[in-house]
Amino acid sequence: MPFSLVASTAVHLPDLINDLGLILVTAAISVLIFRKLKQPLVLGYLVAGFLASANFNFFPTVKDINSIEVWAEIGIIFLLFSLGLEFSFKKLLKVGGTASITALTQIFAMIVLGYYAGRFMGWDNMNCIFLGVILSISSTTIILKAFDELGVKSQKFAGNVIGALIVQDIVAILMMVLLSTVAVSQQFSGSELVKSLLKLFFFLSIWFISGIFFIPTLLKKLKHLLSDEMLLIISLALCLLMVIFASEVGFSPALGAFIMGSIIAETNEAEHIEHLVKPVKDLFGAVFFVSVGMLINPDTLVEYAFPVMILTFVTIFGQSISSTIGTLISGQPLKESIQTGMSLSQIGEFSFIIATLGTSLKVTSDFLYPIVVAVSAVTAFTTPFMIKYASPTAAFVEKKLPKKWVKKIELYSANSQAIKTVSTWKIVIKEYLFQVILYSVILFAIILMSKNFLLPLLDDILYGHIIAAFLTLLVLAPFLWALSLKRVAKAEVQELLKNRKYYGPVIVLIFIRIAIALFFIGLMLNNFFSPEIALLAFVFSIVIMMIFPKNINRLYHKIEDRFITNFNQREVTTKNLNRNNLSPWDGHMANFTICAESDLAGKTLEEVKIRENIGVNIAFIKRGGLHIYIPSKEEKLYPNDEISIIGTDEQVKQFADYLEQHKLNTETLLESEIVLQQYELRDQWFIGKTIRESNLREKTNGMIVGVEHNGRRILNPESSLILSKNDIIWVVGDKKKIKAFFS
Structure with missing residues (x-):
């Protein structure tokens, strides 16, 4: 009777759980397909959202859109928090003039182009303003993914691109605040914009100064008490606390999340927190991008196919040309300028966030959002090809340009790097x-x-x-x-x-x-x-x-010392080298990691002969918390060592190929069976020799962990121990290789 009662009772799941399950299942299937096609996962999420929306009737659809919008808002918060963790104010200072000039030139040009493209298509003023801002921000996610897949992240131009992306993200945050002001006031009053900028500057300064003063100290004091779980909870609590502060003073919650992330980025725990937050960010980020995909209306896309084509053309060529010009103005060579420009020719996650802002404020038309998503999808597909063909394009342009123009660009690039005195x-x-x-x-x-x-x-x-x-x-x-x-x-x-x-x-x-x-x-x-x-x-x-001037003086210096110590905490701990490019030369620093499967692990620098074979120098080796600057030839490489090399783009590429060639066959490693075997020595050739002289470690990737000699057992024997007849030894290692060694 109880069984039948339970069986007949239907359990009602809230729509939110049903919807979340549908979203994640659809997203999982889509991203697997897009992973197989080697396309950005963001596009997979957008497709998943389209499939789960009411616009596509072949699958179950999401019932409670309002709840998903709340989750998407959480997704934006965690995306911006994670972006802040990767960003630091020092990093902005280090990107220098090249990235700043490139980004600002691109943003200004694309806002103007986007605005007039909207006017050309007959859109109203507010749609045109939002469109210009949307088209001005490139996609960090798509670019970094393409860099990884194409293996160009270590090339010199990639550093310029990443620096420009950092500046773009900061400007995007600023523009979100200004757009909110314009949208609410519905007018373009100069005084209102100035007031908003001053308000933003004031609160950013206070948040940053107070955050740097208190938060690193708090994390340092609590370090011995913090488990991964507690650190995750504290970091998310700090993030949401700043979100509340930002919202209370009239700013976007995303701004608060970004600021807290950038404050924590200055602490020693930044990388650890970034690692802990990543699964949370990935989950809610997926929900956000899926929610974006739900707004794709096929009828709207068909109706506005012409605007999609125009804006795709404007984005690809406008971003490429404006970024190239900006990079040239900053003093970079022609080749790097074109590579930088063609890499920045797309829109992505920040464009979605800004489009969402317009929708939530009800100041943009319904058609703008799906158009932006469509343009993003197309430009995401073209990005890998733009990066791949940037070098041939640069060579073609250099060949076609008048030689005196090319020489002037080279001379301007060299002169731009000269040290200028300040009075x-x-x-x-x-x-x-x-x-x-x-x-x-x-x-x-x-x-x-x-x-x-x-x-x-x-x-x-x-x-x-x-x-x-x-x-x-x-x-x-x-x-x-x-x-x-x-x-x-x-x-x-x-x-x-x-x-x-x-x-x-x-x-x-x-x-x-x-x-x-x-x-x-x-x-x-x-x-x-x-x-x-x-x-x-x-x-x-x-x-x-x-x-009391002396007392006040002493108190101030205590406060200043605390702030400076906290501000430099991560830098002092990691002792980062100045990784400036050797401009206008092609030489620069690039980082690589010695993977666990590399056969270079365990060898000295003298044995691997990197400088002799490829021509690059190793500037330093980072091994956990240990930093080895200008390592000697006797220094060994170990798995997961991060090494920084100095060389040209071509040499860096050769070194990347060299590391790839020295990877062991991972399939063979996975198939190998590690066992503990016992053997009695009878007539083996190495009887009478030491364990080291037997070369067992080199030939089997194994080791002797125990020896029984005349009834005496020795655990973990020294390599100088002489092996005798009738000894019983225990060997741990690859089963097949050990068997072949003793047969």
């Missing part, structure tokens, strides 16, 4: 300006937080305003001292003071800093007291600052 006065102005902006942001943020949180908390307490003002002044004091009295650009200022004409301007700069500091003291007190009391408090505050 001492400009250095001083730059340093003073940086100090004033930095500490003004910090002081304003402290005053704002004190007014909105501390003062209401103490408002009902006797002398609450005085206590709040005093506590705020204590927090402000070290930064007020740094703003007004900290010595900036000491050597340069001393040099300027030797020239009497700079004496007055330097004094003016000092007084300006002091005046700004006094302004912030007055601003703070004005929020707590009436004007009369505020004036007395102002005088009292200055007296306090003058009585």
